[in-house]
Amino acid sequence: MAPKSGKKKSASIPSSVSPTPSQSTTSMKVGTKNNTSKVVVKGPYDDRKTTLRDRIYLTIVFLFAAFIRTYKIYYPTSVVFDEVHFGGFARKYIIGRYFMDVHPPLAKMLFAAVGYLAGYDGEFLFAAIGDDYLEPNVPYVPMRLFPATLGVFVIGLFYLTLRASGCKSGVAFLGAMLLTIENALVTQSRLILLDSPLIFFMALTIYAQKKFEIQSAFSLDWYRYLCLTGLGLGATVSSKWYGLFTIGWVGVLTVWQLWFILGDLRVSAFKFVGHFTARAIGLIAIPIVFYMAMFFISFLCLSNTGDGASFMSPAFQQSLKHAPVIPDSPADIYIGSQISIRHVNTQGGYLHSHDHLYVGGSGQQQVTLYPHRDTNNIWLVENSEIGGTIDDSPLTHIEDGMLIKLKHVTSNRRLHSHDVRPPVTEQDYQNEVSAYGYDGFDGDANDIFKVEIVKSRSAKGPSQDRLRTIESQFQLVHVYSGCVLFSHNVKLPKWAFEQQEVTCVKGPTFENTLWYVETNTHPNLGDDVEKINYKNPSFLSKFVELNKVMWRVNAGLTESHHWESRPESWPLLKRGINFWVKDHRQVYLLGNPIIWWSSSLAIAVYVVFKIFAILRQQRGFKDFQSGNSLSVFDSGVGSFVIGWAFHYFPSFIMERQLFLHHYLCSLYFACLVLTQTFNYLAVRISLPLIKRSLALIFFALSAAAFLWYSPLIYATPWTKSLCEKSKFFDMDFDCNSFLDTYDAYKEYDEAKASEIINGEGLLESNLVEQVQGNVPGAQVIKVVEEPVAEVQNFIEPAVQIVEEIQQGIEGAAKQAQELAQPVAEQVVEAVKPVVEQAQEAAKPVVEQARDAVEPVVEQAQDAIEPVVEQVQETAEKAIEQIQEVIEPVAEQSVEDAKPIIEQAEPIPAPVADREPVTEEFHRSSVVIEVVTSNDAEPVESVPSVKSDVQPLIPEGHIIEPETIQHDEL
Amino acid sequence: MGSTSTPVNLKQRKKVSPSRASTTESKKGAGEADEEKIHSEIINDKKNFKIALIVITVLAFVSRFYRITYPSQVVFDEVHFGKFASYYLQRTYFFDLHPPFAKLMIAAVGYLVGYNGDFKFDNIGESYITNNVPYVAYRSLPAILGSLTVPIVFLTMKESGFSLPASILSACLILFDNAHVGETRLILLDAALIISVALSIYCYVRFSKLRDQVFSYGWWKWLVLTGISLSCVISTKYVGVFTFVTIGLAVSIDLWNLLDIRKGLTLKEFSRHFVARTLALIVLPFCIFLFWFWVHFAILTKSGPGDSFMSPEFQETLGDNILAREAKLINYYDIVTLKHKDLGAFLHSHNYHYPLRYDDGRISSQGQQVTTIKEADISNQWQILPPQDFAEDLRKGVPVSGGQTIRLRHVATDTLLLTHDVASPLISTNQEFTTIPMSQAIEKQKDTLFNIKLINGMVEPLKTKAGLLRLVHESTNVALWTHDVQLPDWAFNQYDVNGNKNTLEASNTWFFDEIIDLDDDRKVWIPKEPKSMPFLKKYFELQKQMFAKNNALTNSHPYASTPITWPFLVRGVSFWANQTDREQIYFIGNYFGWWLEIAAIMFFVGIIVLDQLTRRRNNNVLGNRTRSKIYNTIGFFFVGWGAHYFPFFLMGRQLFLHHYLPAHLIAALITGGMADLVFLELEYLEFNRASLRTNRNKSLIIGVSIFIGALIACFVFFAPLTYGTPGLSIEGIQARQWLDVKLHYSK
Numbered sequence A: 001m002a003p004k005s006g007k008k009k010s011a012s013i014p015s016s017v018s019p020t021p022s023q024s025t026t027s028m029k030v031g032t033k034n035n036t037s038k039v040v041v042k043g044p045y046d047d048r049k050t051t052l053r054d055r056i057y058l059t060i061v062f063l064f065a066a067f068i069r070t071y072k073i074y075y076p077t078s079v080v081f082d083e084v085h086f087g088g089f090a091r092k093y094i095i096g097r098y099f100m101d102v103h104p105p106l107a108k109m110l111f112a113a114v115g116y117l118a119g120y121d122g123e124f125l126f127a128a129i130g131d132d133y134l135e136p137n138v139p140y141v142p143m144r145l146f147p148a149t150l151g152v153f154v155i156g157l158f159y160l161t162l163r164a165s166g167c168k169s170g171v172a173f174l175g176a177m178l179l180t181i182e183n184a185l186v187t188q189s190r191l192i193l194l195d196s197p198l199i200f201f202m203a204l205t206i207y208a209q210k211k212f213e214i215q216s217a218f219s220l221d222w223y224r225y226l227c228l229t230g231l232g233l234g235a236t237v238s239s240k241w242y243g244l245f246t247i248g249w250v251g252v253l254t255v256w257q258l259w260f261i262l263g264d265l266r267v268s269a270f271k272f273v274g275h276f277t278a279r280a281i282g283l284i285a286i287p288i289v290f291y292m293a294m295f296f297i298s299f300l301c302l303s304n305t306g307d308g309a310s311f312m313s314p315a316f317q318q319s320l321k322h323a324p325v326i327p328d329s330p331a332d333i334y335i336g337s338q339i340s341i342r343h344v345n346t347q348g349g350y351l352h353s354h355d356h357l358y359v360g361g362s363g364q365q366q367v368t369l370y371p372h373r374d375t376n377n378i379w380l381v382e383n384s385e386i387g388g389t390i391d392d393s394p395l396t397h398i399e400d401g402m403l404i405k406l407k408h409v410t411s412n413r414r415l416h417s418h419d420v421r422p423p424v425t426e427q428d429y430q431n432e433v434s435a436y437g438y439d440g441f442d443g444d445a446n447d448i449f450k451v452e453i454v455k456s457r458s459a460k461g462p463s464q465d466r467l468r469t470i471e472s473q474f475q476l477v478h479v480y481s482g483c484v485l486f487s488h489n490v491k492l493p494k495w496a497f498e499q500q501e502v503t504c505v506k507g508p509t510f511e512n513t514l515w516y517v518e519t520n521t522h523p524n525l526g527d528d529v530e531k532i533n534y535k536n537p538s539f540l541s542k543f544v545e546l547n548k549v550m551w552r553v554n555a556g557l558t559e560s561h562h563w564e565s566r567p568e569s570w571p572l573l574k575r576g577i578n579f580w581v582k583d584h585r586q587v588y589l590l591g592n593p594i595i596w597w598s599s600s601l602a603i604a605v606y607v608v609f610k611i612f613a614i615l616r617q618q619r620g621f622k623d624f625q626s627g628n629s630l631s632v633f634d635s636g637v638g639s640f641v642i643g644w645a646f647h648y649f650p651s652f653i654m655e656r657q658l659f660l661h662h663y664l665c666s667l668y669f670a671c672l673v674l675t676q677t678f679n680y681l682a683v684r685i686s687l688p689l690i691k692r693s694l695a696l697i698f699f700a701l702s703a704a705a706f707l708w709y710s711p712l713i714y715a716t717p718w719t720k721s722l723c724e725k726s727k728f729f730d731m732d733f734d735c736n737s738f739l740d741t742y743d744a745y746k747e748y749d750e751a752k753a754s755e756i757i758n759g760e761g762l763l764e765s766n767l768v769e770q771v772q773g774n775v776p777g778a779q780v781i782k783v784v785e786e787p788v789a790e791v792q793n794f795i796e797p798a799v800q801i802v803e804e805i806q807q808g809i810e811g812a813a814k815q816a817q818e819l820a821q822p823v824a825e826q827v828v829e830a831v832k833p834v835v836e837q838a839q840e841a842a843k844p845v846v847e848q849a850r851d852a853v854e855p856v857v858e859q860a861q862d863a864i865e866p867v868v869e870q871v872q873e874t875a876e877k878a879i880e881q882i883q884e885v886i887e888p889v890a891e892q893s894v895e896d897a898k899p900i901i902e903q904a905e906p907i908p909a910p911v912a913d914r915e916p917v918t919e920e921f922h923r924s925s926v927v928i929e930v931v932t933s934n935d936a937e938p939v940e941s942v943p944s945v946k947s948d949v950q951p952l953i954p955e956g957h958i959i960e961p962e963t964i965q966h967d968e969l
Numbered sequence B: 001m002g003s004t005s006t007p008v009n010l011k012q013r014k015k016v017s018p019s020r021a022s023t024t025e026s027k028k029g030a031g032e033a034d035e036e037k038i039h040s041e042i043i044n045d046k047k048n049f050k051i052a053l054i055v056i057t058v059l060a061f062v063s064r065f066y067r068i069t070y071p072s073q074v075v076f077d078e079v080h081f082g083k084f085a086s087y088y089l090q091r092t093y094f095f096d097l098h099p100p101f102a103k104l105m106i107a108a109v110g111y112l113v114g115y116n117g118d119f120k121f122d123n124i125g126e127s128y129i130t131n132n133v134p135y136v137a138y139r140s141l142p143a144i145l146g147s148l149t150v151p152i153v154f155l156t157m158k159e160s161g162f163s164l165p166a167s168i169l170s171a172c173l174i175l176f177d178n179a180h181v182g183e184t185r186l187i188l189l190d191a192a193l194i195i196s197v198a199l200s201i202y203c204y205v206r207f208s209k210l211r212d213q214v215f216s217y218g219w220w221k222w223l224v225l226t227g228i229s230l231s232c233v234i235s236t237k238y239v240g241v242f243t244f245v246t247i248g249l250a251v252s253i254d255l256w257n258l259l260d261i262r263k264g265l266t267l268k269e270f271s272r273h274f275v276a277r278t279l280a281l282i283v284l285p286f287c288i289f290l291f292w293f294w295v296h297f298a299i300l301t302k303s304g305p306g307d308s309f310m311s312p313e314f315q316e317t318l319g320d321n322i323l324a325r326e327a328k329l330i331n332y333y334d335i336v337t338l339k340h341k342d343l344g345a346f347l348h349s350h351n352y353h354y355p356l357r358y359d360d361g362r363i364s365s366q367g368q369q370v371t372t373i374k375e376a377d378i379s380n381q382w383q384i385l386p387p388q389d390f391a392e393d394l395r396k397g398v399p400v401s402g403g404q405t406i407r408l409r410h411v412a413t414d415t416l417l418l419t420h421d422v423a424s425p426l427i428s429t430n431q432e433f434t435t436i437p438m439s440q441a442i443e444k445q446k447d448t449l450f451n452i453k454l455i456n457g458m459v460e461p462l463k464t465k466a467g468l469l470r471l472v473h474e475s476t477n478v479a480l481w482t483h484d485v486q487l488p489d490w491a492f493n494q495y496d497v498n499g500n501k502n503t504l505e506a507s508n509t510w511f512f513d514e515i516i517d518l519d520d521d522r523k524v525w526i527p528k529e530p531k532s533m534p535f536l537k538k539y540f541e542l543q544k545q546m547f548a549k550n551n552a553l554t555n556s557h558p559y560a561s562t563p564i565t566w567p568f569l570v571r572g573v574s575f576w577a578n579q580t581d582r583e584q585i586y587f588i589g590n591y592f593g594w595w596l597e598i599a600a601i602m603f604f605v606g607i608i609v610l611d612q613l614t615r616r617r618n619n620n621v622l623g624n625r626t627r628s629k630i631y632n633t634i635g636f637f638f639v640g641w642g643a644h645y646f647p648f649f650l651m652g653r654q655l656f657l658h659h660y661l662p663a664h665l666i667a668a669l670i671t672g673g674m675a676d677l678v679f680l681e682l683e684y685l686e687f688n689r690a691s692l693r694t695n696r697n698k699s700l701i702i703g704v705s706i707f708i709g710a711l712i713a714c715f716v717f718f719a720p721l722t723y724g725t726p727g728l729s730i731e732g733i734q735a736r737q738w739l740d741v742k743l744h745y746s747k
Helices: A006-011 A023-039 A052-070 A083-095 A106-117 A140-164 A169-180 A183-189 A195-213 A220-239 A243-263 A269-301 A314-318 A539-555 A593-618 A629-648 A660-684 A688-709 A720-725 A742-758 A762-772 A775-904 A919-934 B020-030 B035-065 B078-090 B101-112 B135-159 B164-175 B178-184 B190-209 B217-236 B240-259 B267-299 B322-326 B535-551 B563-568 B591-616 B624-650 B657-686 B689-723 B730-735
Strands: A338-343 A350-357 A365-370 A378-383 A403-408 A413-418 A430-436 A449-453 A473-478 A484-491 A500-505 A515-521 A577-582 A585-589 B335-340 B346-353 B368-373 B381-385 B405-410 B415-423 B431-437 B450-454 B469-473 B479-486 B495-500 B510-515 B573-578 B583-587
Touching: A052 A140, A052 A169, A052 A183, A083 A106, A083 A140, A106 A140, A106 A195, A106 A220, A106 A269, A140 A169, A140 A183, A140 A195, A140 A660, A169 A660, A169 A688, A183 A195, A183 A585, A183 A660, A183 A688, A195 A220, A195 A243, A195 A660, A220 A243, A220 A269, A243 A269, A243 A629, A243 B591, A269 A539, A314 A539, A350 A413, A593 A629, A593 A660, A593 A688, A593 B240, A629 A660, A660 A688, B035 B135, B035 B164, B035 B178, B078 B101, B078 B135, B101 B135, B101 B190, B101 B217, B101 B267, B135 B164, B135 B178, B135 B190, B135 B657, B164 B591, B164 B657, B164 B689, B178 B190, B178 B583, B178 B657, B178 B689, B190 B217, B190 B240, B190 B624, B190 B657, B217 B240, B217 B267, B240 B267, B240 B624, B240 B657, B267 B535, B469 B510, B563 B591, B563 B624, B563 B657, B583 B689, B591 B624, B591 B657, B591 B689, B624 B657, B657 B689
Parallel strands: none
Antiparallel strands: A338 A350, A338 A378, A338 A515, A350 A365, A365 A430, A365 A500, A378 A403, A403 A413, A403 A449, A413 A430, A430 A500, A449 A473, A473 A484, A473 A515, A484 A500, A577 A585, B335 B346, B335 B381, B335 B510, B346 B368, B368 B431, B368 B495, B381 B405, B405 B415, B405 B450, B415 B431, B431 B495, B450 B469, B469 B479, B479 B495, B573 B583
């Protein structure tokens, strides 16, 4: 730890002054600091050192936090909320299949690593919220223990951060205990979600930054904490982009520090450069390198193609294993080449036409962009002269500026544009593009396009002068009207299979007019010509591309979501998020209202105080005497309020969907502010008894609130009435899903346990659960129950009668048997000796014996027959009688029951309580939306891994949105 | 450009003695020998300023009015603003995103020349001549405003204490700017906006010069004038908020300094300052702003194309409104159709049932389908029943009103509308709607009750068309809802209907469209006076709609551009084109001027940063006087430029180059100031003042002359694109395609 001696201290100025918004305060502080260090040999930050007392407090708080965070961590035993995604992503890391997500990779890779070490094999799909973990034996407990552990460390860091920023041990202990029982943080840290790692890394950064501030410049610890801050920043931003705000916070504090160092004339210019450089390396270079390293590892792990590949450029896709192979093509393109043309700026795919006509407009054949390889993407390059054909004349390069026509090979129609508005984008400056003509027709002037190679976007060398596969990017300018072939992320209607619109635009946006040739064949070319294919992209270009895609997709997450909330509601804790509902229990993300509100209040009070103080200062009041409690409070709390603001206010300008958990980082800062406020009060209140009892009261209140809402954290039983009472603001946890009493839970659990033990069809129990799990659903049952009971009442007598009849029949049968038995016995006895005799007499005697037996048997039969007939007759008569009695009754009851049964039997699915959706879940569907309609690539079905060659999809290819989510390959 | 000027620092701050009178005095003290000379120079100066002002104003008018009659066709957004003027003249209600002030002015021109507003400016390129539109009069208004902007800029510079050449440079940056000329000679709002911005700054400069004559007549005059100018900005376009920010920041700093204990003001005196500024700069402008809305509503009394944007209550205040004619009271037992507001589809049912199983395996109730369709159909008819049937003889004439509970009987199949806890066909979280035969009406009565919740929250009799409502199911608390998603073939691709748990969603809004076979006295419509509505209520409703629509303007436009490209003039906007003569109007600025401005701004920022850093190391390069000029005067302009530019980066809506024009105007002030600074002030510090004066003046004059020469050259070069004539050759067009500019007929 830092301070060695007072002398040394005054020689090397503390690297940084705790930044306070008020300049005069700080300069005063600097002055006094030097004074004190001269007079007292004690270093200025000695009271911030970790003492034995701190260690004891830390141990207590660790144990407490560990208990709170791991209590019943095995429950719920099924997938909760976004575990769907982050579990799923961990799975994809383990099986190495490329996917696309808006979050950077670090936290996800950590979950994957934990899962891998715990023996998760990637079999379980994390397909939907509520999927059972126990049956498929998923090591979900270790995977959840990981965020829980980080959650415990967060508490420790919180304590140490407070100590480093001048908080007393006792108050820091109170603060840490409060943070431990903050419901939302507990909920988040018990589940496989990114927020726990994010908050951990952020807390680490804050801690390192605060420690860094109080080290003497250029000491070993100074460097250590500088690097730790940098690593923390890197890790935070590699978990979620939310970490950018943390970077912003550290950045502002750093600039602030540098500003003061610059103003300190005792620091030589040379030293200042040292200060500057060290920070630039520690806080800029290290995070960037760390961030990129995470992507590097991520690319290594995700080496196989997967459902995320379709978001990426063809070159990127080609770099993944098992991607469909695009064959090498001859580099040079000539008149007569058959080429496929791809759009550069969107992932819409290939210039495409097919045997369907535009609805509206010219009514000619459609031209679209289509994402898959297909024979309908093949165009023949013709020269522009009317009637120009390809002959065996020498090969002609397509030079820059050359006029060509493009003939669609399968339909013999040519790429064509004219002064007709396109189907979707109907502006004046847009012209429709169609395929026009027929076999034998030479085409007209509207078929002619000029190839303009864009030199700045083409590979150096010959590709800038003549058209070459992949390497040349070009525009196709419609010669007659001057418009440029164009495509954008606009989907055509269903009649064009929702493929992407292609138009010809005057004055288009440049990027959307760029095309390149992907495949190329020419009948007159031999095999020995120069071939070309996508170059394997470098790590850097992959990194840049992925980040761009992530940004775009992230910005596109604008669809409204049932559980989303806007930032203005967060500090008040107006509404939470429903994570999971099952078995009459639920997990609902909700903060501890006492802590939450008082932390918001603390910030509001500070801001008002600060404004007031600044105004007073302008009027000449001297509130901030150096070292007085107010100025200590001001400097201790200022940077945390800035941190809170940095993590909170940017949300207001974000248009994407936002959730309550986006406030948790700010909450962490708010809790720091709250504890610092307590610290100030603790200084001001002189009586220890009052101090302690106030602290205890506040803690008791918070703990009560924690316990009160803990059923929503741990998914433990709660009663409906308690739940109803507990609602405030817009809280919408579903009280109907709870049972009425705790006893009912016992019964329910016992019933469920016995059901499982008895192995009574899981399906059935699921069905029952579905209905019961939802009380309005149970109403359906009630509605059904009544008629069913009626039917039962009706049927019961009938059943009794039937039973009686059965008994009657049984009795008759028994009687008959009894009657028949002696006869049979007699017969058997009679036969036996004869048989024995016969056997004894053996073969020769057999015939004799037969003769002897036959009459006997006949006699016996004759004797039995009437008896049997009698029995039958009586039985038949009895049955007839019974039937006569039953029939009308049964018929009636059946008929009565029919409509009821018809109505009742298939229990209609009740209304689902909540969409099994979350931010992330939505993403998959949103992405499709965004991608197809707005600004990105249209949906592609995931290419099959097993078959290397993409099957050519016939016409009428409607793209199934499901395919993108489905990764059963 | 006449003789040179003494750099008279008219905008004194803090330590320099402030009033104009004392300025002359201090000058006198500067040197006995120079006294006479300086004196005469100042007089000359004034004379020269006057001459320059006149020349510049004349040139401004010439440049704006040159060939104003051409093209005699509708150009670009004249489509909108011409159209709005016609609506005003015909007093028919319309809806627009911008506040009414500038549009009212344009309409006033039409009114003054006696135009009746028949032409509706439907398409770009329509002829004014054949349609007999007084378009020259219309265009003259922006042209006059645009011309007057130039002398205002000149005077702002003069009053801020800059030299004559610097003032001329600033004025010329606007005078010879193709963008300003192009934008202000057409029927557009920007001319009014820009001149208001310029006036606000000018008035504030005048006001702040009187800081030592507080609460004097002049002080009040310029303060109030600042407020009025500000109100003109905000009443023209909402970007006027940025001008408020500019002035607001300057005022805050001013107040902050007044608050300083060392100023010696008591809190009471300070609050007088505070209240005076609040009244003049916030309350007054807002009142004027509201006044224009009042005029707007007072003029537009007839029903028109903007009706549908407004609430039924609002519409009923308009004459000849369809609603007023067709809104009829609804009684129980009426047979009605129910229409969804957003989708415009009718609630429908038919004798087909939901399939037992849906594709996803869920099971339905197999009840009768309830859907919506957009076509009129006999199966759209529903009868409104009370929860308990009335006695037979009491069934006529009982009005239905909001807040009441009703049942709906489907007339064609004689069934009752019902919803229950069964998942709907498409959305499993929403409830299914179905109908049940009347025979079960009693036993399932609970599920057939719907509460009428009027959107306006009132409990009043329900009317067709006018009464927007939500139909909320009593027992399960879901709202009848439909959306633009079609059901599969089994429901003939009609629209999905279900129960929305979020009952407050705006898309739950329905209204009863018409009463079928109306045969009582409600059938006859007796014309009645349009209703009235409190002005403020009208205003707030309109304001809400304007913001909502403004934010919705996000779709892409080929000529939209991003703010970062504006100062560099990367690309412009094509306004109009005429193929036969290869003529076109392309909105683009004066490249030289714009680049000069951005260079000046960068230079300014560089100086500020350097000054801050060096001062931090106790190294004062700049003198106090120069610093005051840089920080207070140019700094104020810089804040103005930033406030009119940077907020655009946060805007999601589509943006165009012309949004930069106010910022460009302020940047012109910065440029003039920087010219002064570079050629005069920076040298001022290190060298003997007297010996170098002539040289400095020379360098200033030469520098400014070169700049102005380049400005004129560039202006003339691009003039054919600004005035739309003469047509250019292909080479000529290609030569003007700078940066990302794409012109017509370039190939």
